[in-house]
Amino acid sequence: MEKVKSSSPSTNLGAVIDVLEDMQDAEIISNYAVGGAVAAILHSEPISTVDLDIFFFLTEPPKGLILSLEKIYDYARQNDFTFDADFINIHGWLVQFVEASNSPLWTEAVETAKIMPVDNRAAKVIDLEHLAAMWIFAGRKKDIRKIEMFDEAGTMDAKILYDVLLRFNLLDRWQLQQHNFSDEYQF
Numbered sequence: 001m002e003k004v005k006s007s008s009p010s011t012n013l014g015a016v017i018d019v020l021e022d023m024q025d026a027e028i029i030s031n032y033a034v035g036g037a038v039a040a041i042l043h044s045e046p047i048s049t050v051d052l053d054i055f056f057f058l059t060e061p062p063k064g065l066i067l068s069l070e071k072i073y074d075y076a077r078q079n080d081f082t083f084d085a086d087f088i089n090i091h092g093w094l095v096q097f098v099e100a101s102n103s104p105l106w107t108e109a110v111e112t113a114k115i116m117p118v119d120n121r122a123a124k125v126i127d128l129e130h131l132a133a134m135w136i137f138a139g140r141k142k143d144i145r146k147i148e149m150f151d152e153a154g155t156m157d158a159k160i161l162y163d164v165l166l167r168f169n170l171l172d173r174w175q176l177q178q179h180n181f182s183d184e185y186q187f
Contacts, residue, residue, distance in 0.1 A: 013038070014119025015091040016052065019079070028071045032056040033113035033124040035098070035131065040146055042116055042125050043155060047146060051087060051094040055110050055126065057101050067099055105133055105168045129161040136165070136173050144177055151181045158184050 023029045034042065036053030058071070075081075076088045087094040100106035109130035116125045126134075128150055135143035150156045165171045171187060178186050 012091060012119055013052075013093065013123075014121045016093050016095065017118055017121045017123045019090050020054065023072070023075060026075065027059045028075055029056045030059045031110055031124075033110045033126045035109065035126045035134070037146070039126045039131055040128075040149070042118065042123070043128055043131075043150075044153070047149065051096050053096050053098055055098045055100040055106055057107075057110065058099060061101060062099070069097060069099070072097055105130070105137065105164075105170075108164075109134065127160075128156045129164050132156060132161055133164045133168060133170055136170055136177060137168075139173065139177075144180055147177075148180055151185055156185070161185065162187050
């Protein structure tokens with residue numbers, strides 16, 4: 001696959017997907033999925049966001065307690081993508097890479113990501129139920145509001161959500177917030 005250079009910036013998410021696929025081909029990452037607010041947007045829920053969260057696995061699993069993203073930053077340098085400690089600017093998107101192997105929930109979210117069309121490409125996107133579980137774990141007000149939007153849109157599958165929450169011991173956290181949600185999501 002031809003390398004995508006940042007010399008012609010755009011806000012085209014497809015160009016970022018091309019970069020992620022190139023990173024897989026170069027064996028820098030072994031798998032990835034779009035998460036966070038952009039995943040919610042791709043599932044038809046408009047949400048304000050300034051960044052793109054990419055949950056991923058390194059091709060070479062982390063050894064020890066310190067995670068090095070040096071291969072990702074080397075790739076960014078080689079492709080003239082600017083970056084700071086948190087984000088890599090890839091074609092106008094501020095991309096935050098989140099290594100997912102240390103969390104069983106995040107690992108499953110990446111492994112079960114849905115394939116969705118994005119700018120004529122096949123993109124891996126975390127499903128609504130795993131997003132909701134990730135957000136209930138984080139517990140921030142803005143995350144609860146995102147779950148409320150899914151609820152109001154009627155887009156989550158209550159049975160799948162319940163199963164995810166139960167398997168990852170998040171049912172108690174959900175129950176502390178379920179007063180924010182409709183009867184369908186009262187567990």
